[in-house]
Amino acid sequence: MIAFATLLERLLFTQGRSDKIRLLAQYFATQPDPDRGIALAAIAGELRFAAAKAGLIRDLANARTDPILFALSYDFVGDLAETVALIWPEAATNAAPPSLPELVEALNLTPKIRLPDLVAGWLDACDAGTRLALLKLITGGLRIGVTGRLARIALAELSQGRASADDIEEVWHSLAPPYAGLFAWLEGRAPRPDPATAPVFRPPMLAHPLEPADLAALNPAALRAEWKWDGVRVQLVATPGGRRLYSRGAEDISATFPEILAAMDFQGVLDGELLVIRNGTVAPFADLQQRLNRKTVGAKMLADYPCAIRLYDILFDGAEDLRPQPFDARRARLEAWFARTRPACMDLSELIPFDTMDDLATLREGARAATIEGLMLKDRTSPYLPGRPKGHWWKWKRAPLTIDAVLMYAQRGHGKRSGSYSDYTFGLWREDGELVPVGKAYFGFTDRELAFLDQWIRTHTTARFGPVREVEHGLVLEIAFDGAQRSTRHKSGIALRFPRIARLRTDKPASEADRLEMLERLIPK
């Protein structure tokens, strides 16, 4: 527990991504099983304790402290778990803090009524730093700026070349804490864990934004074009081991879309866009947002916001891996598979006929439907490659200019909005991995989105500077703007003209937000 608390503290204060990876790799290399596997589960967000909630922690603190002093302290510290960790009266005890395995076992086995005493006893045995780690661990939400993906990159480092992060990704969803088999594989003590027929996630293939420079270099005869739909990119996996719907960030969103799961009466892995489609017409993204992030979904929701998948690609037909095949071959397989299977709630992404790049430019500009973001261009010979390989797929979004930026700071608005955090500073990733602010936006969202943002900010604050809150780098905002120019106002050296929030990209991991270089290329010379 103490080693884990130290790791969390180091991670919190470490800025650089590569330093975080090194810290994680070092922790995994030096800690025993099953402790490190439990830590990995906690960091990857795979550890959940149903019974231990923030309310329990608050009650424990209230029973031991004066309510006014607690309120003043909480107001100063700004985080419940940290306030409790710091204010907790030091107790004279010979007990040692629980180890991670002890903690997990006790939390799972202890009846709910005895949990408060159990947790209080642990807190008595810890120092302030360990108390904080313990409280964060049992209430969920470590807030250390580390994602499951980053942890898997650290695991790849641990393997010293035996496995890449993508290799680990492919078995990840067939594994469970404390991941003994995974560590054994990474350390060369055992073969790769066999996902067998488990419905695991496959790292998706992503596109590069099409830059003006690319345009001249592309050979239209070598390309296939499709509409870029404004939905959520998903992966459908159906194997003898089960059915899963994954977001492109490897998040299992099956439970939110039962109608899709019900329609997956086949064996294979497919790549597509999740959309709300009514009578054959794609509804705006805002409609799809009604369906996202729900634990359960009622009959009315299913009827009002009917979801469907527009299929882009086929990765596996049955157990046959089609990813090494060129795009045209996969497309033929996809069409054949579709004709044969006729799955409900699904259709095929149309291939758009064209002859020249000018045709494409015209199509792109002519696509005025809000549900089309632009065009996807794919090399007809490209295999399906994980990640964002260069020179295979391009996304050619239509105007206005947009960037996917990461929320960095928030400030309360004024007047009608004075109670909400409605003024947002967002940033893009610089080459060295630092997030740098590029602009501020305070409109463009609906009242419902504002409520979400406000809540998100309050629960993800990492620091306060007077009225300004710094937040975890975990929320992607799609920012629309009319132009970019050089400026000294922001650290990035770029100012945006008329930036507004086009939508919330809760489906997109922060690490995949746009890079600053991409914005720099949009500045007129």
Add this chain to the structure above:
Amino acid sequence: MPRSPLPLVLGRHRANMSAMAHPETWLTPQPAGLFCAPGGFFIDPLRAVERAVITHAHSDHARPGHTAVLASPPTLALMRARLGDGAGRTQQALAWGERLRIGAVELWLEPAGHVLGSAQVVMEYQGSRAVVSGDYKRQPDPTCDAFIPVPCDVFVTEATFALPVFRHPQAAGEIAKLLASVRLFPERTHVIGCYSLGKTQRLIALLREAGWDEAIFMHGALAPMCDIYEQFGVPLGDLRPATVAAKKDLVGRIVLAPPAAIADRWARRLAEPVVCMASGWMRVRQRAKQSGVELPLVISDHADWDELNRTVDEVQAPEIWVTHGSEDALIHEVARRNIRGRPLRLIGYGEEEP
């Protein structure tokens, strides 16, 4: 050091204060600071005044331009080094416990344990006694005399860390954390942000106590204060300027610098610096993270929550006045023990602790 015997204990136990002048009749907060009318002087005035008694040499308490200044000998020396001609036209040094009559007030100084020379100002007038403690701490500090509780009728206290979330750990443990990091990253330079007066010298002394005998490198702004500490008999060992050292010579070393310098261009001279900060605020992660540090060290010149409350009890005063900090929490807490608390809301203190 010769100690003057304390006079009869006034304090909380006395039933009847009607025969004496309550300190609120002769010690009053004014815009320029706390004013002692029968003595005609201010204590730690916030602007230039005729007659000032100074508790310690931090810039928020020892401001320039007073006509006459009374303080402990080290405080006067530190003020002269920092303020030059602004340190007071006439300066009068007062040793610990040495009694002085100013107007109708009897006054003496007792150590406050905050920084070198830091004093509590003890005043008696018409049968009542008030103690203005300035800034103080109770943790042991090899670089200054320890705080001595003086029983009194009114105790004037700071409240910088007056929230129960502030419990400063033992400084030695924080130094151990620093030295462990130095061993873990031998290829990097550890640079510690610390205030030039007090924190710097305490860190050096703590490092020496922990067995770090190597040269300690310093930003140029820190050296003058260290010289005065040595003049007053506080040995600091091998100190060298960081400014002239080559980058490779600072590998594996400990460098001290003012907090503003560690995030600045100045720090670029260092080899892959591990940025550390020594401050009581480092107890709260949000605060620590906000200052961009990689290694927070919870080392403070101020009393923490437990020390504040213990001190209030030890001086036995029925009433405390709070100059600055989180007065709400402290006043609420002492009220639970039937001690009256009064916020003075003096604006201008508390700017030293980064």
